Amino acid sequence: MVDSDLQYVDLEEVFDELLEICGPTSWWPADSDFEIVIGAILTQNTRWENVKSALYRLKHARMMDPESIAYAGLDLAEFIRPAGYPNKKATYLRAISTWVLDYGIDEYSEAASWNDDRLRSSLLSVRGVGPETADDILLYVFHRRVFIADMYARRLFQARDYDVPKGYESFRKAIAPAVEECSLNSDDFGMLHGLIVEYGKSH
DNA sequence: ACCCAGGGTCATA
DNA sequence: TATGACCATGGG
Numbered sequence: 001m002v003d004s005d006l007q008y009v010d011l012e013e014v015f016d017e018l019l020e021i022c023g024p025t026s027w028w029p030a031d032s033d034f035e036i037v038i039g040a041i042l043t044q045n046t047r048w049e050n051v052k053s054a055l056y057r058l059k060h061a062r063m064m065d066p067e068s069i070a071y072a073g074l075d076l077a078e079f080i081r082p083a084g085y086p087n088k089k090a091t092y093l094r095a096i097s098t099w100v101l102d103y104g105i106d107e108y109s110e111a112a113s114w115n116d117d118r119l120r121s122s123l124l125s126v127r128g129v130g131p132e133t134a135d136d137i138l139l140y141v142f143h144r145r146v147f148i149a150d151m152y153a154r155r156l157f158q159a160r161d162y163d164v165p166k167g168y169e170s171f172r173k174a175i176a177p178a179v180e181e182c183s184l185n186s187d188d189f190g191m192l193h194g195l196i197v198e199y200g201k202s203h
Numbered sequence: 204a205c206c207c208a209g210g211g212t213c214a215t216a
Numbered sequence: 217t218a219t220g221a222c223c224a225t226g227g228g
Contacts (some may be wrong), residue, residue: 028209043209044208044209044210044211045224047210048209049210049227053226081224081225082226085210085224085225132209132211151208151210168210
């Protein structure tokens with residue numbers, strides 16, 4: 001049998017199916033948009049339980065704001081150590097926090113006025129922000145209609161005999177027509193990603 | 204002890 | 217363009 005083409009995936013059907021199985025999920029769990037940005041960096045190749053510990057330590061140290069992190073010293077690495085790669089991620093957190101100070105993340109910010117492509121490429125220019133992290137921020141902070149083409153989504157569609165191209169960007173490009181076509185809004189896509197991850201964890 | 208998680212960078216070919 | 221080494225902690 002020839003594998004099905006991702007461009008014809010019915011994402012609404014997938015959404016309804018997973019919602020039926022898993023029930024509603026609340027993604028992205030956070031107290032603020034800035035915390036989502038920080039969490040998106042910290043969770044790279046890292047379990048969420050470890051990230052929660054690091055986020056708690058930052059909040060407890062009153063550092064959960066762009067100024068504190070952008071100008072933090074060597075101790076920043078110690079606060080986030082539970083999330084792994086402390087030296088790398090401390091550098092990344094300073095970089096994205098500087099970006100936030102420059103362009104903003106609230107609805108009246110300069111960044112919010114950019115279209116999806118410009119916003120995405122600007123995020124990708126930040127050290128430590130790759131395609132998946134950029135999409136996390138586009139979806140959960142800027143509320144754009146974005147499909148997170150991560151490993152969980154890959155496994156889901158591979159299990160359904162779809163031909164999923166290698167690499168994040170190739171996968172994303174292949175499913176882009178289905179994202180365009182479907183009637184899911186930004187909040188739906190946010191829930192969809194949560195459902196795909198929760199479903200993936202339990203299978 | 205071994206494997207991997209809600210990835211990305213950089214050097215190399 | 218596409219691999220591979222590297223980054224680091226905690227849970228199974």
